[in-house]
Amino acid sequence: MTAPTASAPAPTASQPDSMTRTLVLDGVSKQFATGTVALTDVDLHLRSGDFVTVVGPSGCGKSTLLRLASGLDDVTEGTVEVNAHATSYVFQEATLLEWRTAAKNVELADELRGLPTSQRRSRAQEVLDLVGLTGFEKQFPRQLSGGMRMRVSIARALVTDPDLALFDEPFGALDEITRLRMQTELQRIFQLKKFAGLFITHSVSEAVYLSTRVIVMSGRPGQVVADIPIPWDYPRPPELRYSSEFAALTGEVSTALGEHS
């Protein structure tokens, strides 16, 4: 892979998942037209079953990393390789189309691909049930709470059954209680769907609680300064957050953050 490819077709379907890297970033750097260097020499490998969170100070290029992985932006140097039949992206805000009901928002991707109506209805219903929005299909976004809007947004990302799911700080705008609940929900969904997840966050405890690996980035220009594996199996009970092992790991992540920001 010499040329940066945003997304590749999926020859992977027949191969066993463990052999395939869903996302490979090799020596990726990004410099914007303004001259700002957002990322330097980032290597990142993700397989299905990996849930990697990225923490780092503001402006360290965490979101840029996602934009490069999704193909929304092009790299300046290095390569991005994606082996996924579908990639999904969950934005910071729910980013719902206000004129569409919850179900119609979830159907968007299938609609744009030209799937027949009956098929996309049942697919949307499936993921709406999965995120706990049964009965809210016909509600318009303005009628939903912040947490529920984010659920719709996650359902919309899951409807294409992605192998690679990118999350750009999706719970940052939610209140603490909703946020903790959404973390549990996301974990359950991840356990069920087994995609490769790349999750950006500001919250160290969110990172440790959710992921199989925490990647710590330095301040601008962003560089990977620590790659900390998280050992626990899923599902992780919410009480895990109050255990001493949890505290030890969040301490390790915070220390890595503190040394490099």
Added chain:
Amino acid sequence: MTATHARTQHPSAEHAPATPASDQSQQSSESDRLNQSRVGNDRPVGVPGPATRPSAPEVEARTLGTASTTAVPGPPRWRAALGKAAPILLALAGIAAIWYLVSYLLLPAEQRFLLPPPHEAFGNTATNPAVMTPMLEALGRSVSVAMIGLVIAVAVGIGYAVLMSSAGWAERILYPYAVILQTIPILALVPLIGIWFGYGLGARVIVCVIIALFPMISNTLFGLQSASAASHDLFTLNKATALQRLTKLKFPAALPSIFTGLRNAAGLSVIGALVGDYFFQQGPVGIGGLLRTYTLRIQMDALFTAIALTAVFGVAVFTLFAVLDRLVIGRWYGQRQ
């Protein structure tokens, strides 16, 4: 566990019970009223008054049951409509009051013709078919000019804005024309339009379109550009075509602004129809032409009636689009303003 957990938690959140809750409060206030009236008239022995009435739901249900069998005061919807119309009716009454005041108290009798009292102005005209018939015909002509002009302005305005929003260079090239159109005083153009296009329906419609076009263009353009960067990313990630992006993102996002433009354009198209008519002084007479004629002849009764008719026309057009706006947009965004 979590899915059912979420389901049980949310209906209580904010909206699911919204209708039942408001219904209930409405009903309970109604039953309160019934109770009170019953108390006021002949309070049955043993039935507690509102103050000591226990708030148990069975009591509520029982009083509601009796309420449905006895006479229920006027339907709430009718009351709500009256409540909404009240300020407008009050304003009209205020205008009429001031009008009479000026007409009878301020103006000496020999100058009363300057502002004849409403019943005389409208009454004398309405009962005189020789004045009323041509006036209504003229109004009809002006209405059709305004409506044709509006439809063209809307179509051209939206089309022009869509074209501009398709690319940055398109906007840079096309926008100056729209601005020039807006900055040239229309009154300076009207005589020229008459000379070029004659004085018939076509020329009047052109005046109308020129006046109504700009708010359509600018509001639509603003609306088409209002979709968030993230929602554009969403469409990019899903490999949407340019047409899909227009019809499923930019256009629906623009609808609230388009309706704002429509309301402005509708008002301006009425003005456009009158202006063309007023200045042409040739060709088929519209209500604007009659305004001029009545002014010159100092036919005050007819003049006031014509002014009132144009006002009613303007209000009708505005209301039409306000209702349309609420029907289409209100569903998504709740009630605006």
